[in-house]
Amino acid sequence: MTQVIRFGVIGCGLMGREFASAAARWLHLTQTRARPEIVAVCDLNSDLTDWFSDNVPTVKQVTRDYRELLANEEVDAVYCAVPHNLHHDIYPDILAAGKHLLGEKPFGIDAAANKQIQAAIEAHPECFVRCSSEMPFYPGAQKVIDFVRSGDLGDIIEVEAAFLHSSDLNPDKPINWKRMVDVNGAYGCMGDLGMHVLHVPLRLGWRPKSVSASLVNRFPTRPDGKGSTVPCETWDNATITGHVEDDAGGFPLVMKTWRVAPGHSNTWSIKVLGTRKSAQFSTKNPRQWQFMDYDGGAQVWNVEDLGYQSRFPTITGGIFEFGFPDALQQMWAAYLDELAGGDANGFPCVTPQEAADHHAILTAALKAGIRHSVQEVVYAQ
Numbered sequence: 076m077t078q079v080i081r082f083g084v085i086g087c088g089l090m091g092r093e094f095a096s097a098a099a100r101w102l103h104l105t106q107t108r109a110r111p112e113i114v115a116v117c118d119l120n121s122d123l124t125d126w127f128s129d130n131v132p133t134v135k136q137v138t139r140d141y142r143e144l145l146a147n148e149e150v151d152a153v154y155c156a157v158p159h160n161l162h163h164d165i166y167p168d169i170l171a172a173g174k175h176l177l178g179e180k181p182f183g184i185d186a187a188a189n190k191q192i193q194a195a196i197e198a199h200p201e202c203f204v205r206c207s208s209e210m211p212f213y214p215g216a217q218k219v220i221d222f223v224r225s226g227d228l229g230d231i232i233e234v235e236a237a238f239l240h241s242s243d244l245n246p247d248k249p250i251n252w253k254r255m256v257d258v259n260g261a262y263g264c265m266g267d268l269g270m271h272v273l274h275v276p277l278r279l280g281w282r283p284k285s286v287s288a289s290l291v292n293r294f295p296t297r298p299d300g301k302g303s304t305v306p307c308e309t310w311d312n313a314t315i316t317g318h319v320e321d322d323a324g325g326f327p328l329v330m331k332t333w334r335v336a337p338g339h340s341n342t343w344s345i346k347v348l349g350t351r352k353s354a355q356f357s358t359k360n361p362r363q364w365q366f367m368d369y370d371g372g373a374q375v376w377n378v379e380d381l382g383y384q385s386r387f388p389t390i391t392g393g394i395f396e397f398g399f400p401d402a403l404q405q406m407w408a409a410y411l412d413e414l415a416g417g418d419a420n421g422f423p424c425v426t427p428q429e430a431a432d433h434h435a436i437l438t439a440a441l442k443a444g445i446r447h448s449v450q451e452v453v454y455a456q
């Protein structure tokens with residue numbers, strides 16, 4: 076019998092509505108322990124809550140005050156997708172109300188905010204908490220992960236993880252909250268995109284001991300959308316190089332979080348190069364992954380078309396394409412499976428510990444980038 080988890084959504088914008096869409100087509104998944112039912116929504120923007128009322132028939136409560144939603148006994152779990160400066164206020168309140176939480180990244184605007192969230196998680200062990208990051212649920216990414224886990228890569232030469240956006244190349248794009256330091260955070264593009272590039276490396280146990288970073292702010296001003304130009308102080312691009320220790324003397328972990336990457340609309344990629352085996356995947360070619368087996372002979376990259384081979388089985392035929400809404404739904408399936416007692420079919424969502432580690436890395440990267448130095452990463456555990 077599939078368990079029903081009743082959800083409240085706080086923040087009904089871009090990501091809040093993506094969750095509604097994933098939940099609405101839960102019948103897409105063929106084997107699930109639990110399914111979400113959205114019963115309550117909260118946003119300051121009534122156009123967005125109206126969208127939920129119009130499109131999600133299970134919604135019974137609509138409010139502008141998230142505390143009212145948290146007081147609703149019919150809400151078991153909350154998806155919180157609000158701007159970064161609100162995470163450290165709202166996430167602890169969600170846990171104090173005894174609700175399970177899938178919180179959006181970066182899980183606090185900075186390391187201090189993340190510490191407040193971690194303290195609330197420790198104070199409420201009865202609540203199940205995970206952080207959002209969906210791109211590694213692409214079948215090609217899962218192939219790379221399984222390939223690495225199978226061992227036998229030889230010594231690792233380099234790992235590169237990237238998330239590249241291009242819309243900020245347009246100087247006429249008006250500023251939004253993601254380009255404002257007080258709302259998005261001093262990390263800039265790293266706070267926005269850092270969890271996406273760190274999810275897989277951290278899951279595979281690659282925690283850099285030290286980092287250097289090159290930070291770029293190519294567009295220091297932007298239109299405000301009302302006819303004026305305003306400062307745009309967030310970092311546009313960050314290229315972070317971490318040093319990961321291993322038995323062979325260590326290897327570089329290169330992480331690119333770029334808002335200004337000409338030609339890339341939403342390219343997430345992972346590349347692992349080893350002395351015996353290598354593998355790579357990019358959402359630029361979403362149905363393919365590439366791998367190389369090197370035994371001293373020719374160095375040939377193999378390219379395999381994957382189609383729809385997801386962690387959680389679906390009604391879609393294996394030859395068809397997989398895309399962003401599918402990755403998002405797979406992430407939600409992993410969250411709900413774990414919440415209902417499963418093992419997320421071997422690939423859980425980002426844990427609070429991983430979110431804390433990502434803050435340790437970004438904090439060091441920000442310092443390294445500003446000072447043009449190499450910084451040790453100070454992990455909490």
Ligand SMILES: NC(=O)c1ccc[n+]([C@@H]2O[C@H](COP(=O)([O-])OP(=O)(O)OC[C@H]3O[C@@H](n4cnc5c(N)ncnc54)[C@H](O)[C@@H]3O)[C@@H](O)[C@H]2O)c1
Nearest residue numbers: 086087088089090117118119120156157158179180181207
């Ligand atoms: N996982 C991903 O791929 C992904 C993609 C984009 C954004 N995000 C994350 O999702 C979060 C939200 O980003 P978004 O792109 O959906 O932003 P958005 O601006 O589209 O939506 C945020 C919503 O929060 C609402 N809000 C603000 N203050 C509120 C309050 N006090 N109470 C209730 N609602 C409030 C806003 O009105 C807005 O509708 C951020 O943490 C962001 O980093 C994740």
